[in-house]
Amino acid sequence: MIFRQLFDSVSGTYTYLIASRHGGEALIIDPVLEKVDRYLQLVRELDLKLVKAVDTHLHADHITGLGALRDRTHCITVMGEQTLADVVSMRVAEGDRVAIEGLSLDVLYTPGHTDDSYSFLMGGRVFTGDTLLIRGTGRTDFQNGDPRQQYDSIFNKLLKLPDETLVFPAHDYKGDTVSTIGEEKRFNPRLRVRSVDEYVDIMNNLNLPNPKMMDVAVPANIHVGLHQEEIARKGWAVSAAEAMALSGRSDIAIVDLREKAEREKHGTIPGALHAPYPELQEHISAGGILHELAAATGKRIVFYCAFGERSAMAVEAAQDAGLTSACHIEGGIDAWKKANGPVAK
Structure with a gap:
């Protein structure tokens, strides 16, 4: 060590x-x-x-x-x-x-x-x-x-x-x-x-x-967390209410970036895929699961995490990797719950 x-x-x-x-x-x-x-x-x-x-x-x-x-x-x-x-x-x-x-x-x-x-x-x-x-x-x-x-x-x-x-x-x-x-x-x-x-x-x-x-x-x-504000200004963010309207659509893939322990403790958005944030780069690179999902099916990737910090960084990385329709849920599952969005255990 x-x-x-x-x-x-x-x-x-x-x-x-x-x-x-x-x-x-x-x-x-x-x-x-x-x-x-x-x-x-x-x-x-x-x-x-x-x-x-x-x-x-x-x-x-x-x-x-x-x-x-x-x-x-x-x-x-x-x-x-x-x-x-x-x-x-x-x-x-x-x-x-x-x-x-x-x-x-x-x-x-x-x-x-x-x-x-x-x-x-x-x-x-x-x-x-x-x-x-x-x-x-x-x-x-x-x-x-x-x-x-x-x-x-x-x-x-x-x-x-x-x-x-x-x-x-x-x-x-x-x-x-x-x-x-x-x-x-x-x-x-x-x-x-x-x-x-x-x-x-x-x-x-x-x-x-x-x-x-x-x-x-x-x-x-x-007040250190300006990253989400920058992502929103670029048009790469959706509110929890907007995300609820997108949930369940065939052209949308909601992706949970949190760790397994967080998901077990706080629940998940129903139907969301799981791609832990530390493994993001391999998933969004050419040949990665999320890259191929977006390229092959045209699905829009919607990231979320606990409070929106990790998903904001994920959107920026995804955009750099050519996933130009990617966005994230501003405020994460915390905002989703506050907007009375459904949660699966």
Whole structure:
């Protein structure tokens, strides 16, 4: 396995690049916009393919690299289902898994620092975002933070992990790179409390200034997903209502780009074909199933995914491959459900 811990000294952010090596699929956790060129250089040097980019929460101290990585690699962007960020193409919840070839991360909902804070468990490692830091915990005084929720996340989830579990946080300001659950139980001063009320009292009286980038970073990190707007301007998008009118027609092929686990959890549009987004290029290239379907039968390909991000990228790729009638459902199956479209399990 390939594991790299990268650091942004301006914001004190740790970014993690992980791959299983066999086929080179990789994912990245908590990327920083200014470091995107460095990440992609490392991806090239290690002969990897970035397929997923994950943020543990909506950051207030730096602008995320999710949007830039999506635009430059067409990777799937991942965050928790509570997030306000519009760049997200896969939203996860407690109990889900974020998988790439050869490895997967178990999803833990750990709110408190923010209401969209998640941790990701991979074998003997846990990526804790800003929930549990090395000898500290994330502040709880903005973005719907809640010290009681954070106490529950830490004491009833993270500290229940085996003591030898390695702790990799999203930030550190003292130069520490890694800890363990056992170390934090013994030495983290914020965790030496006898009750939740004592923890709440500590967190409510930190009196910290707001992060310097907060007024810039939070709005910027919410509004990153401009890709769908560009696709709509080109006339390559249909609304959920328009898609319902097209569904069932003999000249239309609706194609679901989501992963198997997403389809099982959230249902599908009845009659839709399945072509997972990571395999898209082979399907739309000459000789591929979708390319031949469109060429041989004249069917119009209508892509959809969870929220429209992956399908917007798929339409652009399909147009480049010569499938000029291809379009996508703006807003994905989320918009379809909101428009009361039928869903099959």
